[in-house]
Structures are given as C-alpha cells and as structure tokens.
Amino acid sequence: MKRTLLLTPGPTQVPARLCEVLGRPIIHHRTPQFQAFLKEAVEGLKYVLKTQNDVYVLASSGTGAMEASVVSLLSSGDSALVVEGGKFGERWTELCKAYGVKATVIKVQWGKSVDPAEIKKALDADKSIKAVFVTHSETSTGTNSDIEGIGKVVKNCAAVLVVDAVSGLGVQDLQTDNWHVDVVCSAAHKGLMLPPGVAFISVSAKADALMAQSKLPKYYFDLRKYKKAWTQVDTPFTPAIGIVIALVESLKMIKETGIDNMLSHYARLAKATRAAALGLGLTLFADESAISNVLTAVKLPEGIDGDKVLKMMRDTHGISVAPGQDAIKGKVIRIAHMGVIDEYDILTGIACLEKVLKQLGHKFEMGAGVAAAQKVLNP
Numbered sequence: 001m002k003r004t005l006l007l008t009p010g011p012t013q014v015p016a017r018l019c020e021v022l023g024r025p026i027i028h029h030r031t032p033q034f035q036a037f038l039k040e041a042v043e044g045l046k047y048v049l050k051t052q053n054d055v056y057v058l059a060s061s062g063t064g065a066m067e068a069s070v071v072s073l074l075s076s077g078d079s080a081l082v083v084e085g086g087k088f089g090e091r092w093t094e095l096c097k098a099y100g101v102k103a104t105v106i107k108v109q110w111g112k113s114v115d116p117a118e119i120k121k122a123l124d125a126d127k128s129i130k131a132v133f134v135t136h137s138e139t140s141t142g143t144n145s146d147i148e149g150i151g152k153v154v155k156n157c158a159a160v161l162v163v164d165a166v167s168g169l170g171v172q173d174l175q176t177d178n179w180h181v182d183v184v185c186s187a188a189h190k191g192l193m194l195p196p197g198v199a200f201i202s203v204s205a206k207a208d209a210l211m212a213q214s215k216l217p218k219y220y221f222d223l224r225k226y227k228k229a230w231t232q233v234d235t236p237f238t239p240a241i242g243i244v245i246a247l248v249e250s251l252k253m254i255k256e257t258g259i260d261n262m263l264s265h266y267a268r269l270a271k272a273t274r275a276a277a278l279g280l281g282l283t284l285f286a287d288e289s290a291i292s293n294v295l296t297a298v299k300l301p302e303g304i305d306g307d308k309v310l311k312m313m314r315d316t317h318g319i320s321v322a323p324g325q326d327a328i329k330g331k332v333i334r335i336a337h338m339g340v341i342d343e344y345d346i347l348t349g350i351a352c353l354e355k356v357l358k359q360l361g362h363k364f365e366m367g368a369g370v371a372a373a374q375k376v377l378n379p
Contacts, residue, residue, distance in 0.1 A: 003318035007349045009139040009167050009295045010190035012339030017253065018193060021246040029241050035233045037245045044251030048169060048192075048259055049184055051176035051202050056226035058199045059240040062166030062187035065199040067095055068221035069162050069183050073131055073207060075215040076100040080131045081122050081159070083114045086140035087325050088164060092133035099216050104129065110141045110328065111297075113290035116149035129159045130210065137168030140325045142286040142297030142334060144172055151180035160207045166190060166199075170254060171266045171294045171338045182207040188243060191294075192250045193339040197240040203227075266293045269337035269346050272376040276350040279372030280357065281364050285332050295322070295336040304360050306330045312356045319352045343377045 006013050014022070027033055038057065045055045058064050070092075074080065080101050082092045085108035096103040104122060108114045114134070123129055132154050137144050147163060154161040160182035165174055169184070170191030176184055182204040188194040203211070203223065211223055225236040254262055270293040274284060277298045285297035300306050307323055307330050314320045324332030335353075337346060350369045358366060 005319045005345060005348060007335050007337070007341065007345065008320050008322045009334065009336040009338065010187075011196055012190055012193055012336065013341060013345075014195060015193055015253070015340040018246050018249055021249045022195070022242055024242070024245070026241055027245075029239055030234070034241065034244075037248050038235070038239070039233050040248045041244055041251065044248065044255065045200055045202075048251065048254060049176045049186075049202050050174065050178065050259075051184070053176065053202045053204045054208070054227065054230065055200055055202045056223060056230065057235060057239060057244065058201070058221075058226070059197060059238065060199045061189075061196055062164070062185060062199050063091065064221065065166070065185035065187065065201045066091065066164055068201055068223055069185055070095045070099055070101065070133075071216045071218040071221050072214055072223035073160065073162070073183070073210050074099070074101050075213070077102065078130050079104065079126060079128045080133060081106065081119065081126075081129050083108060083119070083132075083134045083145070085112065085114060085135065085143060085145075086110055086138035088138055088140060088166070089135045092135070092164065096133070101216075111143060111286045111290070113143050113145050113287075114150070116146055116153050119150055120153045123153065123157050123159060127158070129157075131160050131162055133162050134164070136163050136165040136174060137172050137292045137294040139167045139292075139295055139322075139334070142284070142292050142295050143290040144168070144292040144294070145290075147174060147181060148179045154182075155180035160204070160210055162207075167294050167338075168292070170259070170262060172292060173263050176202060188247050188250070191338050192247065192254075194243055194246055194250055198243045198247060263293075266337055268377065269293075269341065269343065270296060272343065272346055272373040273335055273337055273350070275376050276346075276369035276373040280354065280369040281362070285328070294338055295334050297324070297332050297334045299332055301362055304357070304362055306333050309333055309353070309356050309360065312359070313352050317352045317355070319349055321349070321353075347373060347377075
C-alpha cells in the first residue's frame with residue numbers, strides 16, 4: 001500500500017487513536033449520552049480557544065462558521081471592515097457582498113500582515129463600522145496576523161472583532177479573551193486532527209448583543225438558534241455525531257500534552273522546515289516578521305513548476321503538500337506542520353522534496369535540507 005502523508009493545511013493526518021473513535025457505532029443525538037459528549041467537547045474547545053465565551057458547534061466546514069458570523073451579527077446595509085492579505089481574507093469580503101454588507105477593504109500585500117494602526121485609522125474614519133473581519137493564519141501565504149495588536153484597537157470601539165482561526169487554532173497562539181476577540185470561527189479538520197464536518201464559533205457578550213439586532217436572512221446559520229438550543233445542551237439541527245465524539249478525544253489528546261506545549265512543538269517544526277528550505281537554496285514567501293507556524297510557503301526557483309513538484313511528490317511518493325494559489329500558483333509550494341505531524345514526518349517530506357527538486361534540475365547538495373532541519377530539531 002502506497003504511503004499517504006499529508007503535509008497539507010487541511011485536512012490533516014488523522015491519528016490512529018481518533019480513527020478508532022470514528023469507527024465506533026453511531027448513537028442517537030437527542031440523548032443524554034450524546035449531550036455528555038457535546039458538553040465535554042464545548043468545554044475542551046474553550047480550553048483550546050482560551051475563552052470563557054459561549055461556543056456553538058455546527059455541522060459544516062470552517063466557511064460555515066464564517067458565514068454564520070456574518071449573517072448572525074449584521075444587517076443589510078451595515079458597514080464592516082475586512083482585511084485581505086490572501087485567499088481567505090478575500091472570503092470575508094465575498095461573504096459580506098453576498099449578504100449586502102458594505103465592506104471597507106484593507107488590502108495587504110501577500111506575504112505581509114496588516115499593521116493594527118491601519119485598522120485604527122479605518123475605524124476612526126468610519127464610526128458606523130460594526131464588525132472587523134480578519135484572518136488569524138493566512139494559509140494561502142504562510143503569514144500570521146497580530147491578533148493581539150488588532151484586539152487592542154478594536155476593543156475601544158463599538159465594532160466587534162471577528163477572527164477566522166480555521167487553520168491556526170491549536171497551532172498558532174490565540175488568546176481569545178486576553179486579546180479581546182469577540183468571535184472566533186474555526187473547524188476540526190486542521191489543528192484538531194479530524195475529518196471535515198465540524199465547525200465551531202465562540203461568541204462574546206459584545207457580539208451577542210449585536211446578534212440580537214441582526215436582520216439579515218438566515219436559517220441554518222442563525223446563531224440565535226444555537227444559543228437557544230444550548231440552554232438544553234443541544235444543537236438546533238442534526239450534528240456530525242461521530243466527529244463530535246471524536247472531537248472529545250482529540251481535545252483530550254491536546255490537554256494531555258498541554259496547549260502551550262503543542263504550540264511550542266509546532267513552532268519547532270516550522271523553524272526546521274524554514275531552515276530546510278533555506279538550506280536547499282530556496283526562499284520563503286512570507287516576511288520574517290509575519291511568518292506563521294501553521295505552514296511554510298516556499299518559493300521555487302525559476303524554471304521549476306510548483307504544480308509539477310506537488311504532483312510528483314503526491315503521485316510518485318505519496319506525500320502531499322499544497323500548491324500556490326492565484327498569482328503565485330506554480331511558483332510556491334506550501335508545507336504544513338500541524339495536527340499530528342512530528343519531526344520524522346517533516347524530515348520525510350524534506351527528503352522527498354530534495355529528491356523531486358534534483359530530478360527537476362535544481363542545483364544543490366543532496367541532504368542539505370534534511371541536515372539543516374536536523375540542526376534545528378537536534379541542536
């Protein structure tokens with residue numbers, strides 16, 4: 001059987017411990033037994049989110065949580081501020097436009113992160129803005145946003161801060177309460193190591209007050225329904241039962257290691273991956289000051305097609321990395337270091353990348369990438 005190693009930013013590898021839980025017989029969701037799992041999942045999510053805010057669980061991808069935040073917070077004609085620094089920042093703008101929300105856009109050069117001062121300037125210029133939409137970890141570019149700095153700006157105005165942490169949660173630090181984040185949207189198929197199908201969203205008291213005023217059309221993604229159902233420790237619609245139960249086990253795994261220890265682990269893998277890329281004579285796409293621990297976006301040499309690198313790694317060697325998107329398609333590959341990935345997986349991926357690059361004509365000393373990574377992992 002051919003190897004299947006996912007070094008992609010979602011879905012990520014599912015560890016054997018969670019596969020066992022996912023393979024158990026299904027139970028009915030309107031039962032005390034499932035309610036116990038749901039309650040434990042929410043408590044575990046609060047631990048990872050570092051929040052005491054309400055948390056609601058949806059059967060959707062992470063984009064469902066993002067859409068839920070837009071339709072549950074705003075009304076047609078409302079003003080919002082969106083930070084676009086990549087494909088997923090652009091998704092916030094697309095969601096706002098779909099529902100008639102007026103989006104003021106701060107465009108950030110791909111590979112860089114927004115300066116919180118730019119957000120303050122926009123908020124000072126337009127007091128009608130009700131929500132600020134930002135991306136925690138922009139996986140299209142390998143950059144990380146200064147959520148703490150942005151939170152310090154937004155907390156002093158009427159607007160709520162809404163963060164897409166779909167890829168970054170559990171991998172890059174996010175202190176929801178300490179950093180004054182009102183809404184966090186995330187999902188279970190990235191840092192939490194599960195198949196797609198469960199999303200979740202945390203809501204502060206400030207955001208809850210705005211929800212009560214929202215007049216946008218909504219049904220499935222109406223968070224007021226989730227709030228009401230939670231008074232009975234329930235969901236308003238059928239949940240992804242098996243994945244929620246496995247989510248409980250995933251959160252147990254994270255607690256056993258400790259969330260901050262997990263963050264340190266990913267920072268170490270990220271540092272090793274970046275060192276490997278530089279050791280191979282490649283360059284990083286993201287600015288050093290904005291670089292993410294979720295994945296490393298690596299620029300490829302002129303004349304080497306990134307999509308061909310990806311295809312050879314995946315189809316010949318069974319190792320998947322992610323392609324570049326839009327203007328950087330074919331010019332960049334993205335190597336994730338998240339979820340259950342360990343140092344041996346990273347070293348395997350780097351060794352495979354070396355083999356493929358050599359076959360495609362890139363000039364470097366074989367083993368240079370692996371050696372550079374080993375110096376980080378085993379100083």
